[in-house]
Amino acid sequence: MQKGFCSLILATVLTLGLGVVAASAQETATQEGAAATATTPSVPPDALAKLQEQAADAKASADNAWMLMSAALVLMMTGPGLALFYGGLVRKKNVLATMMQSFTLIALVTILWALFGYSLAFHAGNKVFGGLGYAFLRGVGALPDADYSATIPQQTFMVYQLMFAIITPALIAGAFAERMKFSAMVLFMTLWSILVYAPLAHMVWGKGGFLNAVLGGVFPALDFAGGTVVHISSGVSALVCALYLGKRLGYPREPMPPHSVVLCFIGACLLWVGWFGFNAGSALASGSLATSAFVATHFAAAAAAIGWAGAEWVRNGKPSVLGAVSGAVAGLVAITPASGFVAPMPALGIGFVAGILCYFMVAKVKARFGYDDSLDAFGVHGAGGTIGALLTGVFATRLINPIFKDSSGSALPVGLIDGNGHQLLNQLVAVIVAWGLAAVGTLVILKVVDWVVGVRVTEEHEIQGLDVSQHGEEGYNLEA
Amino acid sequence: MTKLEAIIQSSRFESVKNALLEIGVSGMTVSEVRGHGRQKGHTEVYRGHEYTVDLLPKHKIEIVLPNNLVEPAVQAIIKAAKTGKIGDGKIFLSKVDEAIRIRNEEHGEAAL
Numbered sequence: 001m002q003k004g005f006c007s008l009i010l011a012t013v014l015t016l017g018l019g020v021v022a023a024s025a026q027e028t029a030t031q032e033g034a035a036a037t038a039t040t041p042s043v044p045p046d047a048l049a050k051l052q053e054q055a056a057d058a059k060a061s062a063d064n065a066w067m068l069m070s071a072a073l074v075l076m077m078t079g080p081g082l083a084l085f086y087g088g089l090v091r092k093k094n095v096l097a098t099m100m101q102s103f104t105l106i107a108l109v110t111i112l113w114a115l116f117g118y119s120l121a122f123h124a125g126n127k128v129f130g131g132l133g134y135a136f137l138r139g140v141g142a143l144p145d146a147d148y149s150a151t152i153p154q155q156t157f158m159v160y161q162l163m164f165a166i167i168t169p170a171l172i173a174g175a176f177a178e179r180m181k182f183s184a185m186v187l188f189m190t191l192w193s194i195l196v197y198a199p200l201a202h203m204v205w206g207k208g209g210f211l212n213a214v215l216g217g218v219f220p221a222l223d224f225a226g227g228t229v230v231h232i233s234s235g236v237s238a239l240v241c242a243l244y245l246g247k248r249l250g251y252p253r254e255p256m257p258p259h260s261v262v263l264c265f266i267g268a269c270l271l272w273v274g275w276f277g278f279n280a281g282s283a284l285a286s287g288s289l290a291t292s293a294f295v296a297t298h299f300a301a302a303a304a305a306i307g308w309a310g311a312e313w314v315r316n317g318k319p320s321v322l323g324a325v326s327g328a329v330a331g332l333v334a335i336t337p338a339s340g341f342v343a344p345m346p347a348l349g350i351g352f353v354a355g356i357l358c359y360f361m362v363a364k365v366k367a368r369f370g371y372d373d374s375l376d377a378f379g380v381h382g383a384g385g386t387i388g389a390l391l392t393g394v395f396a397t398r399l400i401n402p403i404f405k406d407s408s409g410s411a412l413p414v415g416l417i418d419g420n421g422h423q424l425l426n427q428l429v430a431v432i433v434a435w436g437l438a439a440v441g442t443l444v445i446l447k448v449v450d451w452v453v454g455v456r457v458t459e460e461h462e463i464q465g466l467d468v469s470q471h472g473e474e475g476y477n478l479e480a
Numbered sequence: 481m482t483k484l485e486a487i488i489q490s491s492r493f494e495s496v497k498n499a500l501l502e503i504g505v506s507g508m509t510v511s512e513v514r515g516h517g518r519q520k521g522h523t524e525v526y527r528g529h530e531y532t533v534d535l536l537p538k539h540k541i542e543i544v545l546p547n548n549l550v551e552p553a554v555q556a557i558i559k560a561a562k563t564g565k566i567g568d569g570k571i572f573l574s575k576v577d578e579a580i581r582i583r584n585e586e587h588g589e590a591a592l
Contacts, residue, residue, distance in 0.1 A: 255531035257524065316525050363528025376527070 060144075060151040066286035067149075067156045073277025074163035078102050078170050081270035085329075086174055088263030089375045091256060093465025094178045095263075095475040101173040104182075105189055109166045112193050117165060118158050120198035122148070127210040127218065130202045134158075147207050147215060149284040160281060161201070168197055168230045174375030175238030176245050176455075179462050182470040184455040188445055196233060196441040200434060204229050211430045213403055221430035222396050222403070222414070222423065224293065225282035227337025227389040228434040235382020236438035238373060244446045245456050247372035249463065261322050268325035272301055275332045279339035292400055293339040297332065300339075300351030304331020307355025315363070323359070326380065330358035333384035334391070341396035341403070341414060350391050354384050386431055393427035481576040481589060482550045486541045487515065488561040488569040493539040495560040500543070503552045506592060509542045519567040538569060544576050546589045 083102040087095045109117070119134035134140050137158065145154040169189045176185075203209040204223050211228075213220040223229060248256070258264055280294035308327025309319040334354030335347055342350065361379035373379060396415030398404070404412040404420075413420035449455055456462075461469035468474060488496055490512070500508065514535035521534035545553055554571060562568055581591040 252529065255526065255529070257526045257531075312525075315528075316530075318525070320525065322526070367528060 056151075063149070063151040063285045063287075064153065064156055066290065067152050067160055067281060067284065070277035070281025071156070071160040071163050073274045074160070074167065074281065075106070077271050077274035077278060078163070078167045079106055081267050081274050082167065082170050083267065084263045085267030085271060085325075086177065086375050088260040088265075088267060089174075089258045090177050091465070092259040092475060093467055095259065095467065096473050097182070097466030097470050098173070098177055100182070100471060101185060102170045104186065105170045105173075106166050108186065108189060109169065109193055110162060112190065113158075113162045113165050117193060117198055118161065120194065121165070121201040122158075122161065122206045124207045125202065127208060128199050128203060130198070130206050151285060157284070160284075161205075164226055164230060164278075165193060165197055165201070168226075168234050169193055171230070171234035171377055171381055172238045172241060174377030174381075175242040175373045177374040178248055178466065179245055179456055180241075181453065181455060181457050182466075183453050184449050187453060188449045188455070191445045191448065192237065192442065195445065196237065196437055197229070200229050200233050200437055203433065204430065211426075211433060219426045219429040220404075221389075221426045222341055222392050223337040223389065223430065224340035224392075224401075225279045225336045227334075227385045227392065228430050231333050231336060231381040231385025232389065232431060232434040233438045235378045235380070235385055236435050237442040238377030239371065239382060240439055240442040241446065242371050242373040242378065244443070244450075247370075248374065249459060251372045252367070252370070258322065264322055265325055268329055272328055272332065275301070275336075279332075279336060283340055289340055289401060292343075295344050296339045296342055296347035297335055299344050299347040300331040300335030300354070301328045302331070303348040303351030304328055304334070304355030304358075307331070307352040308359045309355075311356050311359045312363075326362070326376070327355040327359065330354045330380050330384045333358075333381055334388035336385070337389045338392040338395060341392055341401050343395070343397065343400055346391075346395035346417075350388065350395065353391070354387055357387055358384050386435075389427050389431050389434075390424070393424035396423065481579055481592065482545050482547060483574045483576050484541075484543050484545055484550065484553055484557075485572040485574075486557050486561070486569065487513065487538050487571075488541065488557070489563065489567060490537055490539045492561040492563070492568075493541075496541065496557055499556040499560040500541075500553060503549065503556050505543055505545065505549065505553060507543065511540045511542075513538050513540045517567075517570065536567070544579055544592055546592055 079102055083099040086102070087099045090098045114137055116132060116135045118137065118140065119132050120130045123130035123133045125131035137155075140154050140158050142153045142155065144150050144152055145157065148154070148157050169192055172192070173180075173185070203211045203217075204221060205212065207215040209215065209217055211217050211219055211221040211223075213222055221228070250256070275297055276294050279297040280290045283290035283293055305324050305328040308330060309324040312323040313319040331351035331354050334350050335342075338347070338350055358380050361383045362376045366373060366376070366379055392415065394416045397418045398411040398414045401414065402411030404414055406412055415423050446455060457466065457469060486496070493510070497508070497510075514537055516534050516536055519536065521532050521536055523530050523532055525531075541557075543553065550573065554573075557571060578587065579589070579591040580587055
């Protein structure tokens, strides 16, 4: 009875498929489990090829739809996600200026990326920089680039990567909030995108990059969605900026609480949702790896929120809302490099550890060393990214993502739990390279920008607030 | 004419307002203010830093009264606003030189 039922299902599917080509073929398949037998002389050879083509088209279509959606989600992370998260954290007089930093980067980085940024990151070149073959997006069209993704148009890949290039510098703004000149920020970010982000993206994700896991890297590092490229680079750069610019007037004596935790909350939730595009979209396809990354992402965020809130509850007697949402962000940061390599349970562990670690970075370490990383870009992204990158080397497994293959195509061990402890060394190299490039690059760029336009606003402008002094606007005119 | 300024707990405002209307007070100006007397504030924690918030939200009511209404108003406010705890607020009285109604330029107590 069951055998007949299975045959019926199989036959129905095949019939539907073949029915499509029936008009041209003018023959129909038999109804008896036709796929299994060799005795189907009535199926013309090109009908099968056509079917395969249609199936491939359907898969490519699904992949592209998901990738375009993911690109939109990642853009949403910057605007309004990050804009609101950071905007709520600053004092009222600086809310617009803070949001303007994110927004300006959306516009600015897009132009840079289109003109030559994408090429510098993803064209073949040397181990550090890509070439200029894709400048002005020449050759970046509907055809896939099989090195990156065989099913989506290269233009989709380009625009998806653009959203990463946008949010990375936007994160740095958290360190120099409330005291950086707008003109200086524009110049700084232009140089940083070209001299720090593009080479790091090239090294980790570009073909021939020094750290690329599968396209010819010397130290193949695992970074699924940007633990090193996005979070370590922005977090460490943030620390350098905070140290270079110096503390805000009145810090740490004067309390400077967020002017709106409500905005922070909304921003953080948008970041969480958008991160599904950031991590699951890094699968560059809509299949089960995207699902795995989606689940790992969500689990890490949840565990980290509990970790941070729990640590606060124990230490301060009350769990704060800001702490809970910051915890979730920390977990999302940490799972970023690991998302497409680890199983759900380790994802919970990574998140929980990150929540607690970042809480202590922000509540204890910052106060101990006295640097004014105003919005905790280093404490969350720098620290979270580092721990995430290292734990990726521990928990990555071929059962989730068989990224390393031997010459016969069988899957090799990926991370420590798989039996490949050596991967931790590669992860460490990637972490060190990211730290080094970010720190040195940022310092050099800051010096140049300081010399050209001056990086910090005057005392008078800082007291007045950046909204009025840099943009001639007030964020709230509630009496009007 | 006497100006009465009362700074009271925000949670008592509705009772105070109704009590004043009951005794025949014909107008008032209300603002939300921050301040403190001997009441300590509370501590909040931000990113591991504890800090004291010592300016607490209060309501301020300003009314100008004919002299015969001053004592009833004071008593009405005290009755409605008192909780017995620190933070109940204060009432200040001062003399007013003149009052003028803008609409019809009436002067003196008729303007109140």
